[in-house]
Amino acid sequence: MKKKFKSDVDFVVRIGGEGGEGVISCGELFAQAVARTEYHVFTYITYPAEMRGGFSMIQIRVRDWTIYSMGSEVDCLVVFNQQAWERTNMYLKKGGLVIYDPEKVNIKQENFKAKFYPIPLTKLAKEQTGSTMGKNVVVLGVLGFFFSIKPEVLKELISERYGHKGQEIIEKNFKALKTGFKAGKNITKSNIQFGLEGTVANKEKFMLLSGNEAVALGAVAAGCRFVAGYPITPATPIFETLTKIMPKVGGKAIQMEDEIASISSIIGASFGGEKVMTPTSGPGLQLMGEQLNLAAMLELPIVIVNVQRGGPSTGLPTKTEQSDLKFAIYGTAGESPRVILAPTTVEDCFYQTIRAFNLAEEYQLPVILLTDQSIGYRKATVKLPDFHSFREKEEHGIDEYLEIPSAEKIEVISRREPTKDELKNYKRFKITDNGVSPIARPGTQGGQYLATGLEHNEMGKADYSPKNHAMMSRKRFRKLEMLSSKLEQNPREYYGSKESKIGVIGWGSTEGAIREARYRAEEKGILIRHLHPKVISPLPERQIRSFLVGLKYVIVVEENYTGQFAHFIKAKFGVRPIEIHKCEGVPISSQEIFNGIKKVARIADEKNITKV
Amino acid sequence: MKKTLQKYESAIKPVWCPGCGNYGILKAVKQVFMELDLSPENIMNISGIGCSGRFSHYFNNYSLHGTHGRALPTGLGAKSAREDMTVVVVGGDGDGLGIGGGHIVHAARKNVDITYILVDNRVYGLTKGQSSPTTPLDAHTKTSPYGVYDTPVNPIPMFITYDISFIARTSVVEYKRMVEIIKKAIKHEGMSMVYILSPCITYPILPLKQVKSLIEPLPDDFPLNDTLKAMEYAYSQEPLYTGIFYQIKKTTLNQHLKNQISTARAREKKKKGLTIKELLKSYT
Numbered sequence: 027m028k029k030k031f032k033s034d035v036d037f038v039v040r041i042g043g044e045g046g047e048g049v050i051s052c053g054e055l056f057a058q059a060v061a062r063t064e065y066h067v068f069t070y071i072t073y074p075a076e077m078r079g080g081f082s083m084i085q086i087r088v089r090d091w092t093i094y095s096m097g098s099e100v101d102c103l104v105v106f107n108q109q110a111w112e113r114t115n116m117y118l119k120k121g122g123l124v125i126y127d128p129e130k131v132n133i134k135q136e137n138f139k140a141k142f143y144p145i146p147l148t149k150l151a152k153e154q155t156g157s158t159m160g161k162n163v164v165v166l167g168v169l170g171f172f173f174s175i176k177p178e179v180l181k182e183l184i185s186e187r188y189g190h191k192g193q194e195i196i197e198k199n200f201k202a203l204k205t206g207f208k209a210g211k212n213i214t215k216s217n218i219q220f221g222l223e224g225t226v227a228n229k230e231k232f233m234l235l236s237g238n239e240a241v242a243l244g245a246v247a248a249g250c251r252f253v254a255g256y257p258i259t260p261a262t263p264i265f266e267t268l269t270k271i272m273p274k275v276g277g278k279a280i281q282m283e284d285e286i287a288s289i290s291s292i293i294g295a296s297f298g299g300e301k302v303m304t305p306t307s308g309p310g311l312q313l314m315g316e317q318l319n320l321a322a323m324l325e326l327p328i329v330i331v332n333v334q335r336g337g338p339s340t341g342l343p344t345k346t347e348q349s350d351l352k353f354a355i356y357g358t359a360g361e362s363p364r365v366i367l368a369p370t371t372v373e374d375c376f377y378q379t380i381r382a383f384n385l386a387e388e389y390q391l392p393v394i395l396l397t398d399q400s401i402g403y404r405k406a407t408v409k410l411p412d413f414h415s416f417r418e419k420e421e422h423g424i425d426e427y428l429e430i431p432s433a434e435k436i437e438v439i440s441r442r443e444p445t446k447d448e449l450k451n452y453k454r455f456k457i458t459d460n461g462v463s464p465i466a467r468p469g470t471q472g473g474q475y476l477a478t479g480l481e482h483n484e485m486g487k488a489d490y491s492p493k494n495h496a497m498m499s500r501k502r503f504r505k506l507e508m509l510s511s512k513l514e515q516n517p518r519e520y521y522g523s524k525e526s527k528i529g530v531i532g533w534g535s536t537e538g539a540i541r542e543a544r545y546r547a548e549e550k551g552i553l554i555r556h557l558h559p560k561v562i563s564p565l566p567e568r569q570i571r572s573f574l575v576g577l578k579y580v581i582v583v584e585e586n587y588t589g590q591f592a593h594f595i596k597a598k599f600g601v602r603p604i605e606i607h608k609c610e611g612v613p614i615s616s617q618e619i620f621n622g623i624k625k626v627a628r629i630a631d632e633k634n635i636t637k638v
Numbered sequence: 639m640k641k642t643l644q645k646y647e648s649a650i651k652p653v654w655c656p657g658c659g660n661y662g663i664l665k666a667v668k669q670v671f672m673e674l675d676l677s678p679e680n681i682m683n684i685s686g687i688g689c690s691g692r693f694s695h696y697f698n699n700y701s702l703h704g705t706h707g708r709a710l711p712t713g714l715g716a717k718s719a720r721e722d723m724t725v726v727v728v729g730g731d732g733d734g735l736g737i738g739g740g741h742i743v744h745a746a747r748k749n750v751d752i753t754y755i756l757v758d759n760r761v762y763g764l765t766k767g768q769s770s771p772t773t774p775l776d777a778h779t780k781t782s783p784y785g786v787y788d789t790p791v792n793p794i795p796m797f798i799t800y801d802i803s804f805i806a807r808t809s810v811v812e813y814k815r816m817v818e819i820i821k822k823a824i825k826h827e828g829m830s831m832v833y834i835l836s837p838c839i840t841y842p843i844l845p846l847k848q849v850k851s852l853i854e855p856l857p858d859d860f861p862l863n864d865t866l867k868a869m870e871y872a873y874s875q876e877p878l879y880t881g882i883f884y885q886i887k888k889t890t891l892n893q894h895l896k897n898q899i900s901t902a903r904a905r906e907k908k909k910k911g912l913t914i915k916e917l918l919k920s921y922t
Contacts (some may be wrong), residue, residue: 252715271917273895273901273903274902274906275914282744283741287708290704291715291718293712294713294717294719297682297702297712298723300720302719317705468680469680470679473679473700476703488650
């Protein structure tokens with residue numbers, strides 16, 4: 027029954043249980059094993075806010091090519107307890123399979139069209155390891171058998187993950203794994219799903235990263251060697267990853283007492299000449315507001331990552347939302363330039379982070395990278411970039427086209443420093459055509475200057491005269507105008523048909539779900555044009571106007587209550603979009619977007635009918 | 639000598655009130671830079687907001703005049719990024735003990751190798767005479783028209799509890815001692831706190847005369863590593879002792895950061911750092 031590699035493989039595994047039962051690590055190990063095959067993997071995790079207890083689940087989607095979203099229906103469901111079953115059974119696909127612990131879960135099988143595999147997980151774990159803690163590894167063994175994963179691959183992954191806990195723990199886990207394989211064999215006699223044998227070759231091509239890890243690695247790749255942070259869910263994994271990897275590459279990652287101290291110290295380090303970053307979430311970004319303006323006023327490059335979570339206030343720390351957009355764009359006292367980037371996938375988190383550094387260094391301003399919990403915690407296979415085309419661009423004209431970093435080509439931009447000529451009578455804030463003036467690195471003789479948050483003149487001296495304030499405001503904002511016009515040279519950021527009358531606009535992590543909804547709509551004969559800008563502010567206006575040409579209906583999809591991006595689009599382009607909002611703390615699915623598109627298509631059709 | 643001091647002077651002329659103690663502190667700091675033979679381009683001055691926030695304007699160094707209360711973490715970042723630089727942070731009692739008070743203990747825990755010159759005039763001078771964290775009880779200011787009721791902060795005992803590795807008090811009325819103390823502070827490896835009493839001429843909550851009568855140097859044989867002794871003298875209000883209360887050797891932040899790098903490399907069994915390629919491959 028074992029199927030060989032199929033060209034239309036696409037299935038979803040979900041494991042649900044109580045926080046602290048090892049649900050997530052079980053799923054992650056499974057995902058890692060799959061990542062070593064020729065398939066792509068995409069995971070989605072829900073954590074309870076509590077340390078232990080509360081519903082916890084991981085969903086793993088496996089596909090034979092790029093995966094855009096977490097998937098809507100579950101092919102294989104593993105439940106550790108009754109609550110997990112109650113909260114997930116509605117997502118079970120017809121004909122799907124369910125693995126459960128009969129001691130903990132009571133299922134009325136007749137109500138579901140599915141295959142049931144009761145396996146006494148708790149009992150087996152206790153018998154084999156003396157503790158119920160090993161039941162997640164028993165499940166891993168069962169899944170391993172069901173999906174023909176080689177035990178050696180799983181053993182290697184277990185050793186990597188738990189190696190630091192000592193040999194005894196490893197042996198216990200191996201025992202639990204073996205028990206799981208056996209239990210799987212006893213209950214089905216044969217493998218029932220796809221063959222997922224790992225190959226070494228694929229290990230060389232793909233990383234398995236969370237969005238948060240991708241941001242951390244992107245920062246290092248971009249040349250960032252100084253990070254300061256303060257733990258905040260769901261951005262903490264970025265900082266944790268950086269505290270681990272920064273010393274490995276000769277960099278520094280320091281934990282500060284709060285977010286204000288974090289951004290202050292990266293401003294100090296940027297003043298010192300380093301490429302710097304601080305990761306945070308919405309409440310942290312709020313605290314950083316004043317210093318964000320300082321960086322803009324001092325024209326120092328800094329990168330802030332905001333992994334958005336459900337708000338307002340403490341809100342839903344472990345859940346996702348796209349609700350910090352307006353704060354990111356407009357949240358300042360006075361007006362200061364900044365750039366907002368919104369990565370769309372885990373892979374994109376890596377490249378947009380590099381781009382964030384390039385833009386910050388090139389234009390000497392703060393760049394905010396807006397991701398969210400769903401993209402930060404999901405894991406996906408990410409192709410290793412081509413290292414031959416990875417280079418640091420030493421000499422680059424500010425008027426040169428800045429390529430968007432991609433797997434094919436990564437260019438890293440460094441800070442513009444004054445030349446020997448420019449150091450004679452050096453003016454740090456010199457008025458230039460493009461607003462950018464070279465920054466002297468401390469230690470450079472003759473480059474000493476004053477950077478003050480007071481309005482200042484070209485030399486850096488405080489100057490409140492009307493003429494000077496007007497001139498310097500223009501200087502700072504000219505950089506954004508420059509950037510905006512450069513963005514027009516980029517390849518188009520929209521897809522779909524020219525003939526389409528319906529356009530969908532989204533930003534950030536909803537890209538995959540909208541893309542899938544578009545594919546489904548096209549299958550049904552509904553033509554869709556999809557715009558998903560990665561630079562949210564400043565927007566490439568000509569590009570967007572060309573997207574809007576010919577459209578009768580514009581739908582804006584957002585995971586927030588008030589439609590923040592829709593407001594922005596309305597204000598800038600004078601369109602009246604139809605807004606699809608989801609504000610539930612969980613990502614919007616392609617099904618939900620598709621339903622919206624269908625409704626709009628119906629209205630569009632009716633109008634055509636009345637015209638005829 | 640005046641000519642050489644100019645090496646550290648910017649073209650910007652101070653805007654402080656005539657007779658302000660800040661002029662003396664500014665000159666003392668420049669004199670220390672000169673006596674230590676530091677190159678202007680190898681010094682970073684970081685200041686906050688308030689009268690003393692303006693210090694950074696008047697040096698011909700790499701100077702950053704930031705926001706209210708954040709000079710210390712900003713300076714901390716600057717030093718940890720640039721070990722080769724001498725970093726001097728300047729701020730007032732409002733900046734350092736009020737809005738930014740929470741940062742001192744953490745900078746102390748990190749023992750970052752910077753000198754923090756905390757200038758206390760016991761009043762908010764720049765905003766024209768409101769009470770500050772060190773304004774004495776019952777003093778009348780613009781925000782305490784019926785007298786101050788908040789207990790004033792007693793900074794030196796606080797610094798001793800924070801275990802800052804160099805703690806000194808001095809005053810503008812003892813210029814020579816002030817110069818010597820600032821010099822020792824800058825030479826100290828680790829965080830050094832120089833707390834300077836500097837009377838405000840315009841809002842004389844602490845008049846010059848009173849300072850003169852209050853201060854008294856610590857005994858010549860005062861031990862530098864005796865916390866309890868330091869605490870005893872720090873609590874004295876009359877007299878207010880000046881001099882170095884405490885000085886110990888502790889690993890600095892930059893040393894810790896270097897140790898992190900060598901530990902990480904040892905764990906990777908590598909002499910050099912990981913390349914980007916090696917790093918990314920470790921995630922496959």
